[in-house]
Amino acid sequence: MRHLLSIRYLTAADLEWILAASEQPYPRILEGKGVALYFEKPSSRTRNSMELAVAQLGGHPVYIQPNELGIGSRESVADVTHTLACYHAIIAGRVFDHGLLEEMARVNAAPVLNMLSGTDHPLQALADLLTIKLLLGRLQGVKVAFIGEGNNVSRSLAEACALVGAELTIASPEGFDLGNAPDVHQLRDPAEAVEGADIVYTDVWVSMGGEQSDERRRAFEPYQVDEALMALAPNARFLHCLPARRGEEVTAPVIDGPRSAVWRQAENRMHTARGAMLWMLER
Numbered sequence: 001m002r003h004l005l006s007i008r009y010l011t012a013a014d015l016e017w018i019l020a021a022s023e024q025p026y027p028r029i030l031e032g033k034g035v036a037l038y039f040e041k042p043s044s045r046t047r048n049s050m051e052l053a054v055a056q057l058g059g060h061p062v063y064i065q066p067n068e069l070g071i072g073s074r075e076s077v078a079d080v081t082h083t084l085a086c087y088h089a090i091i092a093g094r095v096f097d098h099g100l101l102e103e104m105a106r107v108n109a110a111p112v113l114n115m116l117s118g119t120d121h122p123l124q125a126l127a128d129l130l131t132i133k134l135l136l137g138r139l140q141g142v143k144v145a146f147i148g149e150g151n152n153v154s155r156s157l158a159e160a161c162a163l164v165g166a167e168l169t170i171a172s173p174e175g176f177d178l179g180n181a182p183d184v185h186q187l188r189d190p191a192e193a194v195e196g197a198d199i200v201y202t203d204v205w206v207s208m209g210g211e212q213s214d215e216r217r218r219a220f221e222p223y224q225v226d227e228a229l230m231a232l233a234p235n236a237r238f239l240h241c242l243p244a245r246r247g248e249e250v251t252a253p254v255i256d257g258p259r260s261a262v263w264r265q266a267e268n269r270m271h272t273a274r275g276a277m278l279w280m281l282e283r
Helices: 012-023 044-056 076-086 098-107 124-137 152-164 190-195 214-223 228-229 262-282
Strands: 034-039 060-064 088-094 112-116 143-147 168-170 184-187 199-202 237-240
Touching: 012 034, 012 124, 012 152, 012 262, 034 076, 044 060, 044 112, 044 124, 044 262, 060 190, 076 088, 088 152, 088 214, 098 112, 098 124, 112 124, 112 262, 124 199, 124 237, 143 152, 143 190, 152 168, 152 184, 168 190, 184 190, 184 237, 190 228, 237 262
Parallel strands: 034 060, 034 088, 088 112, 143 168, 143 199, 168 184, 199 237
Antiparallel strands: none
């Protein structure tokens, strides 16, 4: 979809362009312009990285909550989108329903940036790829093992890895698979997944808005990334999209240890947000 930035709508050339722009000196392309940041879900990394990225490009970020817009109740999606486009160069949304972003993009009033939806997390995937590239010096042929649920994070990561030629393996409990995804090896055994991995990646057992249960906890307990699992991939670096629950999906010695790159990964959210907006405005 031309006016919506999600990994699924990018080409390999688009992705390469965004990653390159994320590492370069940035122009003040948003000087005197606004960017609407619509948040149905709160976030520390997304809000801070986006606001700073907009400011670095010379623009003014405007944080908007659902009760301020009343999308679908007080005003239609089309009317809200047209109104925001009167003031903003980009409309960015962190939403539950991916369909809302698609509907806003179809209005064709301003480019729409997916900050997260129920099915996608493109800004995280972009930061993941930039982090891997900076750590290893390459993306082609890199082996990534994702341990945990097939969710919006792993889906966007799968789409991104397929575009750059990285090899993704996901180990998930039964009933928590990713489903149809491009060029992904899906396994049950975490030990098998991390064998020969360059990157070991995990996420929380319960995403924001989800419900914890004893059944879910029992299903995911064998999928904890601990020192024993990392020992099976002795050269691998550790990534986590955060927030993390030490003692659940990852142990403290792993996430706080010398092989962890989670803070560099978090910083790269700002750089790739900048690259994504540059791509939207300069393509």
